[in-house]
Every structure is written in C-alpha cells, then in structure tokens.
Amino acid sequence: MAHLVCQSSKKRYPLNSPIWQSEVGGLLDVEFETDWNWASILSRKPSLWRYLEALPIDNEANIISLGEGFTPIQEIEIAQRKVWLKLEYLFPSGSYKDRGASVLISKAKELGITSVVQDSSGNAGASIAQYAARAGIQCQIFVPKDTSPSKLIQIQSYGADLCLIEGSREDTAYATKQATQRHYYASHVYNPFFLQGTKTFAYEVFEQLREKLPDTLVLPAGNGTLLLGAYIGFQDLKRMCLIDKIPKLVGIQAENNAPIYQMFQTNLQKLPHFQPRPTLAEGIAIAQPVRAKQIIEYVKQTRGIFLAVSEEQIIQTWHFLAKKGYFVEPTSAAVVAGLEQYILHYAQPNEKILSVLTGSGLKAIDKIQKIFLK
Ligand SMILES: *Cc1c(COP(=O)(O)O)cnc(C)c1O
16 A cells, blocks of 8 residues: 655655645655566556556556656766766756656646646756646746746746745745645655656666666765655665665765765764855755755665765866767766766776766756856
8 A cells, every 4th residue: 555654753644645744744755565567567668657557646547748768878988987877868858857747747637736836946847847737737836036047938938837036045945835835835855756756767777777787876966856766766676676785876966065965974963054155056056955864864775975076076077078979957067077086986896887967958058158168
C-alpha cells in the first residue's frame, strides 16, 4: 500500500490527499513499494512513463506527458579521465525539472485539482507552467523580481499568471504560502510527488548502463530534487535486488551560497546563518534548502561528500563545455566544475563516474551574453 508519511511525526496520510505538509508542518515523503518486470518496460516508448508501475498514478488517462525523459548518456574526457554525462537539459522545457513536473501535474489532475501555485527562481516554475498548460490547469507562479528575463518570458508564454514579488526570496515564499490556502501547492521542494518524478533518473541510468553501472554520481545540490530522486530510485532498484548498492552521491554547491556544504563540513544540525553572495549558478543558489537534513542523510548513507566550486571555476568550465558542443546554463557548468574537483582530489583509479548537464544555455541568454561573451 502506498501513502504519504510525515518526516517528523511519522504519521501516514492516504496517497491521494491534496496536502503538501503534515498537520504538524512536517515534510512529506511518498512511501511506495514498486515491483515491475523489465521485459514489459523494454518494449515501451523511451520516456520516463515507461516505468509506469513505479509511478504513483492510479489511472493512465491522467498522465500529462510531453515525451520527457530517457535522456542520452555520453562519454566525455575530463581531467584526463573518461566519465559519463547524462544530458538532462534535453527536456521539453530545457531542464530536468520536467521529470518532477510531469508526475506532479499528472497527480494533480488525478486529484481533480483545477488550479496550482508554485514559487521558483526559474526552471521549476517554467516546468510546472508548461505541464499545467498541457493539463488545462490554472497556474500561478511567484518569482522574485530579479529573476532572469528569459525564464519569465517562458513562464508567461505557457499562459501562467506570473506574480513578481519585490524583496527577497523569503518574501516570495511568504506570498506563496498565502496563496496555497486557495490553490494546490505544486512545489518542487515540498510536494513529494515531484521526487517521484525525479527518481526515474536512477531507473534510466540503470537501464542505459546496466553492467557498467557508475560507482559515483556527481549531482547539483540546491534544493536537492535530482539528488533526492536519484537516491529514492536507486533504493527501489536495490529493494528489487537489481543492484547491490546505491552509487556514492556527491553534491555540488557554489562557494558563494553553500549552506549544505557548510553544514556537512562542520557537522551542524541545522542550516547556518550566513549572508549568501551572488553566484552565476542561480539554479543552486538556495540559502534555505528545506530538505537539507534529508539531503545530507542520503549522501552520508552512500558515503558521499559535498564539494563547493568558485565563480572562476564555473566560468572556465562553462567555456570548456561550450567548446565540446554543450551549450548549458552556468548552473550546469558549476556541477561539472565540481565533477572535475572530485576527479582531481577524491576519485579512485577505476571509479566509474556519472554526472549531469541540467539546464539549457537558452535559459540564460542574457547572463551568458553579459558575462561569458564580453
Ligand atoms: C533546479 C536546477 C538545479 C538544482 O537542482 P536542485 O534540485 O535545486 O538541487 C540545477 N541545475 C538546473 C538547471 C536547475 O534548474
């Protein structure tokens, strides 16, 4: 039986409850045991919905899909070592957030939801707006006023109601919480159905690499939606005895905004108070990651670590990637800069490593023009 469970009180709620936190304000996770047979999956279309039995949707008619998922994995040489990159920017909206948004909005449709609200500094908002449009669900996206113009234009193009909030990211969060009293909260951070979508990343890596499964995954750690999803997905595969162990998770932050890295390094029990500095890696510039403890716990479970990268490293890596033919967001370059740091200082000689390119460069044209091409 599947249900929602509160991280603090451990209380369970029916899977189909339209809630985003527990009665005590705790974070929710989906508990969902899945069992599928590979033979039937292999004959299906190459999208994340091929893992249907593993996704918490009761009726296939509710699936809202734009053909997302099954992104390619390519080999590339970094710091004289061959590693894999999964091209997670090849999604309909231009970022891997479509994994979570496709599943979350499908679930919203199944629950009979007619309007959703979400807050984001960009890609998650664009992705939710995209699937809400496709589902015919009304959508309101709250963003801080200084969000990059190309992302705002994308959100508006899908017909979402864009609310620009003056002030800090926290002011945006406050305005959003007010709106959640009237509309379903399609948050990539709180709503646990989002992680049920990002977990398909693990299934794909397993299916695509099989006998050569990576020992280590180098992933972004902003709100950790891909990292948490990867852990959940590999845990499923382990439970089904398809793999022996979950790959080591390495989470990458930007030095200028690295609360999880700090928490991990100094063994803090809660988020540090600090003044975040601006970073080119806007996708992982999260000063108050709500699921920080869960992210650190999962990384520790796999004997992984966190690394932080400098602005200079982000710039150099962005140019390196562009010259290899990958036009990505600065945030994606930060992850690969972390990958290089990991290879140079931590990797074992035969360790098989996979990382990701998370977002398209088309998302950040203005920034790229101003900073990288000047
Ligand atoms: C959201 C996002 C990230 C970071 O993901 P988290 O879930 O916040 O850890 C990285 N890159 C891009 C392009 C993103 O949109």
